[in-house]
Amino acid sequence: xxxxxxxxxxxxxxxxxxxxxxxxxxxxxxxxxxxxxxxxxxxxxxxxxxxxxxxxxxxxxxxxxxxxxxxxxxxxxxxxxxxxxxxxxxxxxxxxxxxxxxxxxxxxxxxxxxxxxxxxxxxxxxxxxxxxxxxxxxxxxxxxxxxxxxxxxxxxxxxxxxxxxxxxxxxxxxxxxxxxxxxxxxxxxxxxxxxxxxxxxxxxxxxxxxxxxxxxxxxxxxxxxxxxxxxxxxxxxxxxxxxxxxxxxxxxxxxxxxxxxxxxxxxxxxxxxxxxxxxxxxxxxxxxxxxxxxxxxxxxxxxxxxxxxxxxxxxxxxxxxxxxxxxxxxxxxxxxxxxxxxxxxxxxxxxxxxxxxxxxxxxxxxxxxxxxxxxxxxxxxxxxxxxxxxxxxxxxxxxxxxxxxxxxxxxxxxxxxxxxxxxx
Amino acid sequence: xxxxxxxxxxxxxxxxxxxxxxxxxxxxxxxxxxxxxxxxxxxxxxxxxxxxxxxxxxxxxxxxxxxxxxxxxxxxxxxxxxxxxxxxxxxxxxxxxxxxxxxxxxxxxxxxxxxxxxxxxxxxxxxxxxxxxxxxxxxxxxxxxxxxxxxxxxxxxxxxxxxxxxxxxxxxxxxxxxxxxxxxxxxxxxxxxxxxxxxxxxxxxxxxxxxxxxxxxxxxxxxxxxxxxxxxxxxxxxxxxxxxxxxxxxxxxxxxxxxxxxxxxxxxxxxxxxxxxxxxxxxxxxxxxxxxxxxxxxxxxxxxxxxxxxxxxxxxxxxxxxxxxxxxxxxxxxxxxxxxxxxxxxxxxxxxxxxxxxxxxxxxxxxxxxxxxxxxxxxxxxxxxxxxxxxxxxxxxxxxxxxxxxxxxxxxxxxxxxxxxxxx
Numbered sequence: 080x081x082x083x084x085x086x087x088x089x090x091x092x093x094x095x096x097x098x099x100x101x102x103x104x105x106x107x108x109x110x111x112x113x114x115x116x117x118x119x120x121x122x123x124x125x126x127x128x129x130x131x132x133x134x135x136x137x138x139x140x141x142x143x144x145x146x147x148x149x150x151x152x153x154x155x156x157x158x159x160x161x162x163x164x165x166x167x168x169x170x171x172x173x174x175x176x177x178x179x180x181x182x183x184x185x186x187x188x189x190x191x192x193x194x195x196x197x198x199x200x201x202x203x204x205x206x207x208x209x210x211x212x213x214x215x216x217x218x219x220x221x222x223x224x225x226x227x228x229x230x231x232x233x234x235x236x237x238x239x240x241x242x243x244x245x246x247x248x249x250x251x252x253x254x255x256x257x258x259x260x261x262x263x264x265x266x267x268x269x270x271x272x273x274x275x276x277x278x279x280x281x282x283x284x285x286x287x288x289x290x291x292x293x294x295x296x297x298x299x300x301x302x303x304x305x306x307x308x309x310x311x312x313x314x315x316x317x318x319x320x321x322x323x324x325x326x327x328x329x330x331x332x333x334x335x336x337x338x339x340x341x342x343x344x345x346x347x348x349x350x351x352x353x354x355x356x357x358x359x360x361x362x363x364x365x366x367x368x369x370x371x372x373x374x375x376x377x378x379x380x381x382x383x384x385x386x387x388x389x390x391x392x393x394x395x396x397x398x399x400x401x402x403x404x405x406x407x408x409x410x411x412x413x414x415x416x417x418x419x420x421x422x423x424x425x426x427x428x429x430x431x432x433x434x435x436x437x438x439x440x441x442x443x444x445x446x447x448x449x450x451x452x453x454x455x456x457x458x459x460x461x462x463x464x465x466x467x468x469x470x471x472x473x474x475x476x477x478x479x480x481x482x483x484x485x486x487x488x489x490x491x492x493x494x495x496x497x498x499x500x501x502x503x
Numbered sequence: 504x505x506x507x508x509x510x511x512x513x514x515x516x517x518x519x520x521x522x523x524x525x526x527x528x529x530x531x532x533x534x535x536x537x538x539x540x541x542x543x544x545x546x547x548x549x550x551x552x553x554x555x556x557x558x559x560x561x562x563x564x565x566x567x568x569x570x571x572x573x574x575x576x577x578x579x580x581x582x583x584x585x586x587x588x589x590x591x592x593x594x595x596x597x598x599x600x601x602x603x604x605x606x607x608x609x610x611x612x613x614x615x616x617x618x619x620x621x622x623x624x625x626x627x628x629x630x631x632x633x634x635x636x637x638x639x640x641x642x643x644x645x646x647x648x649x650x651x652x653x654x655x656x657x658x659x660x661x662x663x664x665x666x667x668x669x670x671x672x673x674x675x676x677x678x679x680x681x682x683x684x685x686x687x688x689x690x691x692x693x694x695x696x697x698x699x700x701x702x703x704x705x706x707x708x709x710x711x712x713x714x715x716x717x718x719x720x721x722x723x724x725x726x727x728x729x730x731x732x733x734x735x736x737x738x739x740x741x742x743x744x745x746x747x748x749x750x751x752x753x754x755x756x757x758x759x760x761x762x763x764x765x766x767x768x769x770x771x772x773x774x775x776x777x778x779x780x781x782x783x784x785x786x787x788x789x790x791x792x793x794x795x796x797x798x799x800x801x802x803x804x805x806x807x808x809x810x811x812x813x814x815x816x817x818x819x820x821x822x823x824x825x826x827x828x829x830x831x832x833x834x835x836x837x838x839x840x841x842x843x844x845x846x847x848x849x850x851x852x853x854x855x856x857x858x859x860x861x862x863x864x865x866x867x868x869x870x871x872x873x874x875x876x877x878x879x880x881x882x883x884x885x886x887x888x889x890x891x892x893x894x895x896x897x898x899x900x901x902x903x904x905x906x907x908x909x910x911x912x913x914x915x916x917x918x919x920x921x922x923x924x925x926x927x
Contacts, residue, residue: 094530106518361793
């Protein structure tokens with residue numbers, strides 16, 4: 080079914096509170112086979128709530144309204160609904176009784192404020208009458224309109240327990256089956272992906288492909304929707320396989336996985352350990368790795384060698400080498416990687432040295448020039464990249480590239496430097 | 504002025520991506536003296552984008568549209584605008600030229616895809632023509648409509664540099680004089696701040712004070728709005744002074760400053776150098792420091808010592824000490840701080856060791872227990888904190904606390920541990 084979500088609250092329109100309710104509801108409704116055609120956020124103003132509600136009922140098959148159901152003076156959703164839909168407010172004695180018994184231990188709440196909670200638009204069906212959670216269903220023009228509290232955990236509870244089950248059985252509602260997968264890529268542009276997959280885009284009406292740059296990655300979503308579960312399953316498997324073939328190892332992970340998750344999984348699986356030596360990425364590689372719970376199983380540690388003296392003392396990079404080639408160079412990257420690998424007794428050492436900017440660039444090595452060293456059993460290599468962007472972007476690209484190189488090493492899919500260079 | 508924000512994207516309506524752009528824009532527009540009357544989120548469907556746009560222009564004084572400006576086939580905002588407002592699309596050769604020169608090192612991008620970016624509705628004024636960031640202003644029925652990219656950091660850049668200044672000077676808009684300051688605090692709760700400042704909140708009608716938890720900090724915004732510039736200036740100075748007096752050194756910075764900026768400024772000013780030793784914060788302290796341009800002036804480097812062997816080899820922490828007190832202990836934190844300070848020949852050494860979770864806690868040292876070591880000339884101390892939250896939150900709190908301790912050391916305002924403990 081096609082739905083619309085309306086969130087009510089001054090705290091949302093003034094940017095004090097991030098609206099996670101609509102996001103959460105949309106994701107779960109989508110997964111249950113529905114499609115949200117629009118989301119609106121309005122102030123605690125009855126005329127505006129009413130206008131949004133009427134417009135939504137007009138164009139959607141169902142509507143979800145969150146917020147404005149509480150006892151305080153700025154909770155005006157019920158009043159707005161009564162006015163907009165021409166429904167008198169009605170007193171629900173059982174609602175008041177339930178609330179009073181639940182709040183017997185809170186004598187500070189004024190009776191008059193609580194009574195407000197029991198005056199609802201005529202025809203309201205309380206969603207969870209066995210609790211004191213506010214929330215009801217109104218059927219208007221044969222369309223279900225759900226009013227849910229703005230308090231996230233209450234909204235989530237009613238959505239899961241009441242809204243989604245009711246919608247699934249809604250008379251006349253067309254029940255879809257949905258499968259979705261997110262493919263995450265790095266080192267390939269949105270345009271390149273788009274070009275490779277263009278022929279898939281409009282091939283089947285019930286298959287959708289979307290592209291989302293989530294810096295520094297590009298994510299791709301595949302969604303298959305149909306009334307026939309078998310058809311959904313068959314199309315889904317077919318497209319997943321095609322996308323994997325077309326993008327091959329540009330896809331580093333799927334769904335919730337991060338690059339660091341994938342690298343961690345590969346290291347664990349192969350029983351290998353990793354240590355890092357960072358200069359321009361300044362600790363970001365180590366930070367990404369250690370964000371993963373359980374990373375102490377394969378991550379030994381790292382050195383952030385910002386000063387040359389630090390590179391010498393903590394990584395054993397020789398002064399001669401630094402003087403001859405410079406701190407930002409292939410030989411230094413190799414020496415850092417070999418140094419950290421040897422000192423930490425790790426299976427793999429990865430090193431990053433470059434110019435994150437905004438200053439420090441030269442004609443030969445402009446801002447964005449980054450060298451990577453990769454040391455593993457019997458082999459030490461270096462890679463040169465030219466990244467574009469500001470300091471933050473160059474650091475992010477550097478850290479993600481370091482992890483990507485480790486991923487490719489573990490998969491035995493390292494690409495020669497000249498192929499990769501300049502991709503970003 | 505009254506504004507409306509429209510966010511465009513299937514990834515938003517399907518609940519794949521949380522819409523932080525509208526939230527961010529609303530907060531900053533509010534702080535600049537505007538009011539957002541509604542926010543809409545629509546799919547990548549030209550008819551729906553167009554309808555939302557027309558409705559917004561109808562009821563608001565200005566409109567902000569984010570998303571759908573990119574090169575791929577699902578970026579349809581420009582097409583929707585042209586259709587809805589009856590404006591022919593026009594080719595902007597300078598836009599194409601700028602994009603091509605910026606992407607010269609990315610030969611894989613097809614010209615045709617890039618060309619799409621240069622076809623804009625007639626009358627579009629490019630917001631930042633000196634960059635390749637998409638974004639333009641259209642004036643319709645004398646109302647400004649800003650089209651911004653969906654990529655958050657680009658949207659934020661245009662909002663701050665172009666949209667808010669343009670709106671402030673908009674003809675016909677009721678020109679307010681506005682002064683605003685953001686005060687950033689750490690280690691003090693929103694409720695505490697609220698209690699300290701409550702008497703200021705409703706004292707003057709043209710002064711607004713807002714609280715925004717921006718994890719792990721709490722930010723406070725002061726906005727003074729009036730038609731009379733002199734009055735604004737006088738009130739502004741008065742409130743800034745009062746807030747500084749009331750919150751004292753709980754305020755670590757103002758406006759755009761980060762904690763790492765402030766620490767960097769203090770280190771530079773005092774001609775001192777810093778080195779870090781991290782365990783549970785996993786590189787995040789170093790990352791925060793090195794995000795600041797010019798940090799190589801005072802930051803020598805860091806060691807992320809995840810394994811005990813790493814702590815011994817890279818920081819000189821003795822096995823005996825580790826065995827006696829454990830890796831997560833005051834003595835180990837002190838030894839790490841003194842070790843990194845001595846080896847790096849830094850003026851200040853800061854160390855972090857703790858349990859970020861989700862596993863590894865015990866009754867004596869539950870998840871969230873973090874020790875900090877602080878070594879400076881002739882003095883080495885340790886501090887114990889008990890943080891609440893998930894792994895990510897504990898890491899963020901640990902890193903920010905490490906920087907906060909260095910800030911307080913440099914200001915000679917270190918608070919005894921028993922006062923600080925358990926604040927988070």
